[in-house]
Amino acid sequence: MKLIEEKFEFVSETERLVIRPLKKADYANWLNEFENRYPSQNRHDLGKIDMSECTQEWFHNLVDKHQELALQDTAYVFGVFRKEEGTHLGMVDFSTLARDDFQWGRIGYTIHNQFWRKGYGQEAVKGALHLAFTQLKFHRIEAHINLDNTSSMKLAEAVGMEFECIRKGFIYENDEWTDHLVYYKNSK
Template structure:
């Protein structure tokens, strides 16, 4: 059921449902975060302390996602397995510029206990379709750390193209780091 004033785009693939989080997702969402494996590499958060993530906190998060979507600041989608509704991860789009640009950034993560099943590629492929057809972006970029081959492979597997390396692009890990820029356009 759609709440008044809510932003609801839902899409399905053969195995997945991609949609905004709902307040009723709390237990499923929390369970999958709590069942993550330890970190597999520097860009995998692995197990996290979820003690602050109460049901009230989650409801506020869902409301915040709705507010961001309604203002076209960001669009955050949960990735769920169609077969049983299991929360597998997230895909999000940040609006970088509208008007004559229609330009956004994609972020994606799949819980590490579900890696190597093709869920990431399937989810990102469909999310890009959603970005172009429903959110009306023309250009989507992925900003990827140089030492994240899994994310690079995923971007390439969904047809994103390497454009450039932006030097000192993002402040993380205690300093300004370079990012690879991959892109896809609505006319590609």
């Protein structure tokens, strides 16, 4: 395994949260919150996940992979942590869709379901968008949302993202091409 010489260490802080890359020292906290997830609450929530393959070595490789993706400007993966005691609440990620004259990316987000309905998702996405525009230098961020994922739509709207369109047959999931709503936000 090669050692990564450089590190991407972009961080955003909100009133209650720290949004930052995962560190190898986060393993126990990260694993604990995945293991404490509730059963699935809806079809877009994975609920309990089998974490038996997620050893400490596996996690360390994941952290290295996230660093490599960031250094290549392919993707940026951030853990969401509660400031007060450092509890891992979920993840936010950005994928680079195009640079050059576009500076265009996609956002994905998830909060562990045991922390839902406390405003963490909205706070995390707001903080992450600030990071995307100021530190990652994106101009446009899109969220691609399943047509029936009303919680994700409400979150996107709550953080100032605007509905743009429905892209037909846009993403291949569950063995078929599915339509997705596109929400976007541009930097100021």
